[in-house]
Amino acid sequence: QKIIVMGLGYIGLPTASMLATKGHSVLGVDVNKGAVDTINSGRIHIIEPDLDVLVRSAVNSGNLKASLTPEEGDTFIIAVPTPFKEEGGNPKAPDLSYVEAATKAITPFLREGNLVILESTSPVGTTEFIEKTIVEARPELQGKVHAAHCPERVLPGHILRELVDNDRIIGGTSKAAVAKARELYKTFCNGAILETDSRTAELSKLVENSFRDVNIAFANELSLVCDHLGVNVWETIALANRHPRVNILQPGPGVGGHCIAVDPWFIVSSAPVQSRLIKTAREVNDAKPQWVIERVKAKAERFKSPVIGCLGLTFKANIDDLRESPSLDIVRDLIAENVGQVLACDPNVAADKIDIPLHDLKHVMKNADILLLLVDHEEFKAIDREAIKDKIVIDTRGIWR
Ligand code: SAJ
Numbered sequence: 001q002k003i004i005v006m007g008l009g010y011i012g013l014p015t016a017s018m019l020a021t022k023g024h025s026v027l028g029v030d031v032n033k034g035a036v037d038t039i040n041s042g043r044i045h046i047i048e049p050d051l052d053v054l055v056r057s058a059v060n061s062g063n064l065k066a067s068l069t070p071e072e073g074d075t076f077i078i079a080v081p082t083p084f085k086e087e088g089g090n091p092k093a094p095d096l097s098y099v100e101a102a103t104k105a106i107t108p109f110l111r112e113g114n115l116v117i118l119e120s121t122s123p124v125g126t127t128e129f130i131e132k133t134i135v136e137a138r139p140e141l142q143g144k145v146h147a148a149h150c151p152e153r154v155l156p157g158h159i160l161r162e163l164v165d166n167d168r169i170i171g172g173t174s175k176a177a178v179a180k181a182r183e184l185y186k187t188f189c190n191g192a193i194l195e196t197d198s199r200t201a202e203l204s205k206l207v208e209n210s211f212r213d214v215n216i217a218f219a220n221e222l223s224l225v226c227d228h229l230g231v232n233v234w235e236t237i238a239l240a241n242r243h244p245r246v247n248i249l250q251p252g253p254g255v256g257g258h259c260i261a262v263d264p265w266f267i268v269s270s271a272p273v274q275s276r277l278i279k280t281a282r283e284v285n286d287a288k289p290q291w292v293i294e295r296v297k298a299k300a301e302r303f304k305s306p307v308i309g310c311l312g313l314t315f316k317a318n319i320d321d322l323r324e325s326p327s328l329d330i331v332r333d334l335i336a337e338n339v340g341q342v343l344a345c346d347p348n349v350a351a352d353k354i355d356i357p358l359h360d361l362k363h364v365m366k367n368a369d370i371l372l373l374l375v376d377h378e379e380f381k382a383i384d385r386e387a388i389k390d391k392i393v394i395d396t397r398g399i400w401r
Contacts, residue, residue, distance in 0.1 A: 171201020
């Protein structure tokens with residue numbers, strides 16, 4: 001098969017490379033020329049374990065090429081961002097402009113029998129919207145081009161393993177679409193392939209991430225309750241989790257990433273009256289960074305010119321991804337509010353990827369009065385307990401519980 005993958009980010013690039021190593025001829029398309037050139041030279045522009053090896057072998061095999069523009073093919077996979085619109089207020093509205101742009105970009109190249117797969121997490125009805133957009137521009141393709149939603153479910157940091165092992169939902173706008181998509185995913189997916197319609201597939205994906213968000217909100221709420229009562233939250237959760245039917249997640253500085261902090265809004269914006277719990281969970285998680293900031297301010301007041309070491313900027317451990325990162329928001333706020341001298345440190349973030357000065361861990365450990373642990377990167381877990389014993393520690397992840 002000839003496959004066109006629209007979007008070469010955290011989902012599109014691993015998927016395109018995987019398909020290429022399974023013998024498909026793959027053209028990856030991205031609007032970012034830097035990314036296209038990097039991939040064509042066999043290298044990668046994002047950090048994800050083992051992805052460099054996969055991309056190199058895909059490019060070397062001749063089966064993966066990157067380009068700024070699509071061309072004709074058999075299957076088109078859309079893997080572009082679906083953020084929400086910041087200015088929308090509550091409930092936040094999904095921004096489908098990238099999906100629409102990708103759809104319009106491929107429309108001139110579509111032929112009878114083609115399959116268009118949407119992998120981007122999207123509000124209910126988006127796959128139907130893609131089909132409608134295509135047919136409006138090319139009425140002769142009515143009923144002749146198939147569309148399906150196959151939501152990506154991979155966990156950043158473990159993308160390659162999960163791409164192969166996870167079960168996969170395929171939701172088609174027709175039986176033919178489902179059958180075609182199944183054939184394709186079978187070539188690299190070891191998990192079960194679960195068939196449904198496109199709207200159910202769209203909602204299932206949103207529900208998965210909302211489930212996680214609600215559960216993290218529960219843990220974050222507990223951290224506030226415990227603080228108020230003077231009880232250790234980590235110990236409380238560990239003990240409660242010894243019940244055979246209780247499995248509480250871990251509190252943190254807030255919920256980040258481009259998925260869990262975003263997707264629940266797609267449910268809330270499409271069913272606002274019915275989704276009170278989902279909305280409240282979002283609000284609980286979004287309020288957590290401010291709570292952390294207030295705690296830092298309270299501790300900083302004890303010093304004349306406090307030096308605040310901030311450990312971690314990414315949205316979670318052992319990745320380089322800064323999208324919607326609560327840690328980054330907290331650090332930016334501490335700087336903007338002049339709470340003290342902020343020494344930010346993140347071994348996974350390159351200095352040129354961020355507009356705040358980064359310091360190495362040694363320097364931070366030597367100079368900080370207050371240590372604010374924001375991300376449980378391995379480098380921070382390895383810090384010797386002796387080194388923190390004379391510091392004021394605010395540990396949002398419980399690594400020094
Ligand atoms: N977090 C906590 N406490 C926890 C678990 C997570 O505070 O106990 C925080 C993390 O620090 C991070 C955020 O939640 O800021 C989200 O992290 P995550 O590891 O839960 O999820 P993501 O965003 O990396 O990936 C999720 C996954 N979805 C689910 O686990 C249901 C992944 O499978 C999806 O493919 C991905 O979203 C996506 O792309 O939608």
